[in-house]
Amino acid sequence: MTTARRDTYTPETLLSVAVQVFNERGYDGTSMEHLSKAAGISKSSIYHHVASKEELLRRAVSRALDGLFGILDEEPARTGRAAERLEYVVRRMVEVLIAELPYVTLLLRVRGNTGTERWALQRRREFDHRVAELMKAAAADGDVRGDVEVRLATRLVFGMINSIVEWYRPDGRGMGRQEVADAVVQLAFAGLRRQD
Amino acid sequence: MTTARRDTYTPETLLSVAVQVFNERGYDGTSMEHLSKAAGISKSSIYHHVASKEELLRRAVSRALDGLFGILDEEPARTGRAAERLEYVVRRMVEVLIAELPYVTLLLRVRGNTGTERWALQRRREFDHRVAELMKAAAADGDVRGDVEVRLATRLVFGMINSIVEWYRPDGRGMGRQEVADAVVQLAFAGLRRQD
Known part of the structure; x- marks a missing residue:
């Protein structure tokens, strides 16, 4: 506040x-x-x-969207093997979500009643699509499992990441950003099962 | 409708x-x-x-909660190795969520403004706690990775599962319940990375 x-x-x-x-x-x-x-x-x-309430909404969701799309322009998201780029993007998504928590929370709750909301939903879909493309490339390389459909896998991984807004509180008592980002990357890429 | x-x-x-x-x-x-x-x-x-709107709410969220708690009473959730019981519970959570989609959607949106809502939130926490206990037992058995804190891992897996209400539409054109349940189990336990 x-x-x-x-x-x-x-x-x-x-x-x-x-x-x-x-x-x-x-x-x-x-x-x-x-x-x-x-x-x-x-x-x-x-x-x-x-000028209006809607301008505030546009500025707020733009801040979240700029944070997310900015990830895709970062060097490790652009070069190297698709699976490594994907892992980098997943980690950075968690970091941006936590760094911009109220803005991303608002973005995820947008419903589409106004032009600005529909624009935000469209931009979210574009971002999802970019990440799904990366996952598809990683599957084509043979680095990501082929037995789960790419669109479904993308949705589930996004679901895991986006759910963080429901419980993460930056109050200093709980876990840090890095701990959450590490956990998401571990679970998304290697799962719960212990690898021996 | x-x-x-x-x-x-x-x-x-x-x-x-x-x-x-x-x-x-x-x-x-x-x-x-x-x-x-x-x-x-x-x-x-x-x-x-x-008698009231609140009675309808109570009946609706009870239906979702009964479905979820019912899972824990099923034979494969009660006997056997903790990791296998956990995997069974995760799969059945997806199945119940899809079978009772509108009821679970409502349960997940409950906010706590009325007595019934606070009761529903309390029951949700109890369910989460039961699943977290199962995950803890599986970690103690050495079957589930020990490098992600159990409470955090539970939250992330629940996040993945609960996000299904945001996009799953039982219109017959999309994927089936089993495909989604399989994908969640694969991703939650083995992750995206291809295992050779």
């Missing part, structure tokens, strides 16, 4: 308040009035920063 | 309509008026069957 005072509000701090309210109340259930109360500034002050 | 007519309504068919409406509108966002319209019967006819 931001502790920014009225005179220190920036588009960035306003966004972090908005994302928190969207996640608590749902985007549809949030009014500019709710945002104004949560931020402790007037509606006209909010309109000084953004 | 049920096609039951007014004179054929039973608590069972009313429940299936209610669960669909709860899943579409959210439990909090559903009124008896919404249920009455969706069922095509008067509110007083609904009150002939149930």
Whole structure:
């Protein structure tokens, strides 16, 4: 939760308040009035920063999407064997999800009622497709098992990763980002069964 | 969607309509008026069957919980090596989730605003705990890897399974229940990597 005072509000701090309210109340259930109360500034002050509630949504989900698509541009995601690139992308997805937890949580809850939401869903599908392509390439190399259909395997691995938003709390008491990322990579690639 | 007519309504068919409406509108966002319209019967006819909206919720989530807890009473979940019992339970969780898709979907979306919701969350935690205990026993036997903390591994496997409600559609065109159950068991226990 931001502790920014009225005179220190920036588009960035306003966004972090908005994302928190969207996640608590749902985007549809949030009014500019709710945002104004949560931020402790007037509606006209909010309109000084953004044109609409939907602009805040677009900025918030863009931040999550930029984080995710940014992974695909990183060197280890672009070069080398497909299976290693895939493993790198899975690890980085967990890291980005935790680093941008409220933004990714919002992205995963988008439902498609507005143009911005439909655009976000479309971008999510593009990202899923890019990762599925990587998995397909790894299967073609013979590094990833061929007995589970690629689209289904992608969905299940995404399901495992995305479920982290339901329980991960960055309160310093629980596990760290690296522990979670390691566990996801271990389970996704090698499974629960002990390998001797 | 049920096609039951007014004179054929039973608590069972009313429940299936209610669960669909709860899943579409959210439990909090559903009124008896919404249920009455969706069922095509008067509110007083609904009150002939149930005392309240909350009773419908309780019956619906009970059906999902009974399905899940029932697994633990099945012979292969009770006898044999812990790792095999765990694998059986994981497979059956996917089967029950798909067989009772709308009911489990509702259970997974419960938020805790009412007594019934808090009771359902408590029962879910008990189920998670039972499965975590099984995983702990399998790790103690040396059959399940020891390098991923049991609670974290349980959460990730549950995340994979529960994510199925987000995309599985029993429309006959997509994959079958067995294909999904096989994939989950393969990925959860052996991972994506091809074993040579």
